[in-house]
Amino acid sequence: AQSVTQLGSHVSVSEGALVLLRCNYSSSVPPYLFWYVQYPNQGLQLLLKYTSAATLVKGINGFEAEFKKSETSFHLTKPSAHMSDAAEYFCAVSGIGANSKLTFGKGITLSVRP
Amino acid sequence: DAGITQSPRHKVTETGTPVTLRCHQTENHRYMYWYRQDPGHGLRLIHYSYGVKDTDKGEVSDGYSVSRSKTEDFLLTLESATSSQTSVYFCAISEGLAEQFFGPGTRLTVL
Secondary structure, rough: OOEEEEEOEEEEEEEEEEEEEEEEEEEEEOOEEEEEEOOOOOOOOEEEEEEOOOOOOEEEEHOEEEEOOOEEEEEEEEEOOHHHHEEEEEEEEEEOOOHHHHHHHHOOOEEOOO | OOOOEEOOEEEEEOOOOEEEEEEEEEOOOOOOEEEEEEEEEEEEEEEEEEEEOOEEOOOOOOOEEEEEEOOOOOEEEEEEOOHHHOEEEEEEEOOOOOOOOOOEEEEEEOO
16 A cells, blocks of 8 residues: 655745655555646646655756655755746655556645745 | 647536546557546546556546547546536556656536
């Protein structure tokens, strides 16, 4: 069984401030981990993924995430928020088998204040 | 962007009517998925397919059926729509060991 916890439903930061979105996972097998972003009225777009290579993963738009097995965490960060980062962010976990399915967290809405 | 289209993009229907949503891909990916997105629930898997005519249930499959007669098309059917099935529906594709690519979504309202 696998699950994802994204604490809180909304995060607000000022433009230029650090973005930190938390994700904790539970998995009975070594996981693959993903962060997706969803802009209003659009589908989900992959930001970055961890697939058992480097624990620090860099993604698009300046985002990165670090896999910490001891903490079962995969937090998403960006050093300096832009207005265009305002969106909903989803963390997801899967197993590594061919028929493994994604399990999503409930999502976090990021607002960026000017 | 991955070649995934969904039709219709918006639909309003009445309780008790059948509804079919279509997902079409041009990527020749083996796996296809249907999710629903509801506030406070994230995305929940309805059904998925791992090949032509090979499908399986997800976590919220009650009231839904699917069919895949061709690699490129995956249909989601609500046999008798209910108000609880008002949602945004997303199709996704993958090659199984990699990330999933999502379509633009279909907003369904059941009155």
